[in-house]
Each structure stands twice: as C-alpha cells, then as structure tokens.
Amino acid sequence: MSIKKISKEELSQLVSTLIASGDRVEGVQAKDDKFAFGPLTSADDLRLDYDVTLLSPRKYVLPPVESLMTFEVGGRYQSEYDTEKLTLIGVHPYDMIALNQIDQVFSQDEVDNHYTTRRKNMTLIACDVVTPSENVFASSMGTATVSEGYDILLTDIGDAYVADAPTEKGQALLCNAADATAEDLAKRQAVQERNQSDLNRHPLNCKIEDLPQLLEKAYDHPVWEEKAASCFSCGSCNQVCPTCYCFNVQDDVSWDLKSGTRSRAWDGCLLENFANVAGDHNFRKKRNDRFRHRLYRKGKYVPEKLGIGTACVGCGRCITACVPGIANPVDIYNTLLNDIKL
C-alpha cells in the first residue's frame, strides 16, 4: 500500500472511533507537567507533540507485575495469558526500536508465550518526534527514526500527518485515507532528517558499532568506581529503561494454603540482590560491579547477543530519573573514549 496522508481532524475521528469500539485504547497524554501513556477516553487527550513519556511502552508488553499461572500446591497448574486487544498510540521511534529489541529477546530460545500473546494482540501506532526532550540522544544511537515494527507510523508535517502503514492491521485503519503527495513525502523526509541530527542533547563521540570494542578494554577503568560511589542502587535507571526486560518471579498462596499464584515483577541489575543466587552468593555484590554491568548490557552484551547496533536507544529517561545524576550512558562512554584508544 502506498503511503497515506490524513488530516489532524481525520486522525482525531479515527481515534474516537477506536475508543467508541470499546476495545482498549491507550495513548500519550499530559501528566502534570510531564507526559505518560495511559487509557484514552477522549481523542482530545492524545498529545502527539509530547517530548518523552515517564515510562516507556514496555509496560504494555511486560507489565510491572503480571500473573503467570495459578497452581495447586504440589499439584496441577494453569498458565494465564492476557489476550485483550490493545491499540497503543504515540510510540516514538526510539521506543519502537526498543520494543523491536525485546520482541526479539522474548521470541528466541525459550519463547515467552505470556509476552508474545500480549504482543500479538497489540496494534501499534508510532509517531516521529515533534518536540525533542531535555535529555534525548537518539540521534547518537541511530534510533531517531524507525523503519519497522509499527502498524502505522505518523509524521507531523504541520497541517496533517503522513501515515505509513506496512501491516494489514494498519492498512485497515487507513483504508479511507488519501495517498500522500510527493510534496508530503518531502516534508516527511525533512522531519526525519532533522530528527536524525537534532535529537542529540548528549552527543556520543564514537560510532555505536565501536562501543563493544571500547567496553572490551574498559572493564577495569576507574570511572565505574567513581560513579558508583554516588549510586543509591535504587534501580530507577532500570525501571524507566525501554530496553531493560529483567524480571523476578514470586509465588504466593491463597488463604486455603492449597492454591496459589505465580507472578513476575520488574527487576533491575542495579539492585543489591539482583545477582543473589542459591547459597546466598551474590556475584555482583559491589555497587561498581552492578553500575558497570548496566553499561555493558547496553553497549556490548545485548548488542552482541541480538546482533543489533546498541541496546541503549537514547531516550534519556535514565538521565532524568537518576537523582545523583550519574546514569548518563553517553557521559560514561565519552569518558572512556578520552582514555582508551580504539
């Protein structure tokens, strides 16, 4: 299908129709002086001009807490799956790329059916960034624009949106829209080219392909100890990260003491007991070990495992969330670049 164009009024009508259908529709809205994804009850609440959301859309595919199964103690169990249909509106390119990454994680090796079931029932409407956030550095990470994963990608060209729908789900929503003209497509290209350079409050002084090699030589660099001295191990950087996907599993029994529920909740590698294993052995007991681990996950381990450029998508949320102000990945990578020859 060719690329479409819809007016802002038409988009508003489309969102209203989706809401009226009774299916779950969530999108970006104002939350005090910030923005957040939440349930949409009116198309007027949708804010596609937002800078960044407090939490990433990860919360829709991997909720902060979810029930995995119910069981009888010593007996049978029944897996639980969330099969509710969801349309999510307003995913920025860096968050879309993050979702594509964790899609890959949960679909490989032991496929996680809880995740994939939820993901299959989602319709994703992404949008190019209109307002850069105070800490975004997506341009440095190659994530300022996105080319796959969404059902529709909207680009604000002033009076209207250019709408690209590569999937059947997306095309069905745009069946009445007119084709975009060459002029519209040129405007879209201008927006995307601008974002590829301008979403860059913290420029990285190397190519992302160089990060694994840089980190290969940086394991004993003093920066880890220096930064970690101010680290609360509060895991805020993990919690707000769109590509962090670690979880902890816990059982609880009902009052009959015979049946129970197994659930999982977000975990984070900065937390003190994250690496605590049987026998009470903690293989990342020191703050600097944990602090370093996150930066290695984003710059080396996950990229090498998945065969992708970087597992940090440059949303800048960790920078905003870190109270002591030590979480900025670019700051650390650039410090290493000053001292280490690639």
Add this chain to the structure above:
Amino acid sequence: MSKPRVAIFDFACCEGCQLQIVNLEEEILDLLGVVDVVEWREAMSEQSEAYDIAIIEGSITRPEDEERIKDIRSKASILIALGACASIGGVNKLKNNFDLNDVKKCVYGDAADMPHLETAMTKAVDEVVKVDFKIQGCPVEHDELTYVLRSLLIGKTPEIPDYPVCVECKAKGNICRWEYSEQCLGPITRAGCGARCPSANNRCFGCRGYVDNPNVDAAKDVFEKYGLTVEDLKSRMVLFGSKQGPTL
C-alpha cells in the same frame, strides 16, 4: 494438624498497626480460618501463656518492657516485629535525641517524677531479643502482612524487599519528588509500600526504615548537588531514622 496459636502484644505504639489487622475486614475471617488467635488485647479479652507465633507491635521504652519482651520471646517459636516502632524504633526514637529528664518534663510536666512514668532510651525489639521477621511501615501494609503470615504458615521464608522505594515509585510512573526539589527519602528507604506517599504527591518519610545497605554518602552528595546541607538531611531522616541501625 492443629492450627498455629498466635498472640499479638503491644508495647510503646499508637496501636495503629494492630488496627491494620482489624482493618483486614472480611479477610480477617480467612486469617482466623488458619490460625488460633489466643491473645490480642485490642480485639479480645482472653489471654494465654501458650503460643507459637508472637506478633509484637511497639518499641521497648521502659526497663520492665525488656523483661516482658524476653518472657514473650522465651515462649514463642516465631517472633514477628509489626510496624515501624517494633522494627526500627519508629517515631519513639525521637526522644533518644534529647535528655530523658527533659523529655519527661516536656510530656508529663509536674508529674514527671512519678515512679510509673520512668522511661529509658527507646529500642527496637531486635535490640532486646531475636526477631525472626519484620513487617515494616507506619502503619504496616495489608498485603505485606498477609503475605508474610501465609508464607510462614506453609513453612516458606517470605521475601521482604531489600530495594528502595524508587523501584515501586518508578514502576507506578510517578514523577520523582526530587524534580520538585522535595527531599524525598525514597532512594534509601525499603520498598514494600507501593510508594504510597510519592504516589499521593508527598515525599517519602522513610517509615519503612533503610534498606540493608543504604548509600548515605550518595545521599550527602545529592544534598550538596541540590544546595542542601548534611543538617538538612538529618532533619529529614530524624522522624523515623533517629539512631537507626541497619534494618533487616
């Protein structure tokens, strides 16, 4: 199998944590289905000397309290500290910052020297006897309280969070109180409350005590970054953190 016998005792406290048990409402029937409550002054008249699990509310603030808690400990297989006063000393530890004679005069005026008003430095329960499990908070959380009890009843060690309130606060999508220059104690305070105060647009007061290994040096750095002093930090921590050792 007979049901475990549970006794609930109070020391220096507001009895609000026991009230949280009463406030379980219909769930209290579930609880009574699996345990025999043999003593609980706030809710029943009976008393007992024979119990398996002792639940202690309140902190130890008088010499005779120490003897009483030691006696309870000697009779109970499992002893649970319920709430901030029992677990960390709570607001009762504020008095440890002052001369005890001044404290008595301030509270009791002319009657301060009456023998039954004798007082001592406040202690958390584990400063006097061994505590098996702590249920933190001022007051305790229903969900955590019932989870701990159910875990013990099936012979499982309950998992009490040893990570800061920030974990639950961020998962709720809250805006950090520090962004509004509020001196929130979330980064050093034990989670488990679901970030109740920050979710209601208040800073964390630290009622659940510190995590096992709080980075107080980082807290000092942060206060410097925000133009605050160590005295400011102390003034924020004093309410629940007075003379508080690491908590378990």
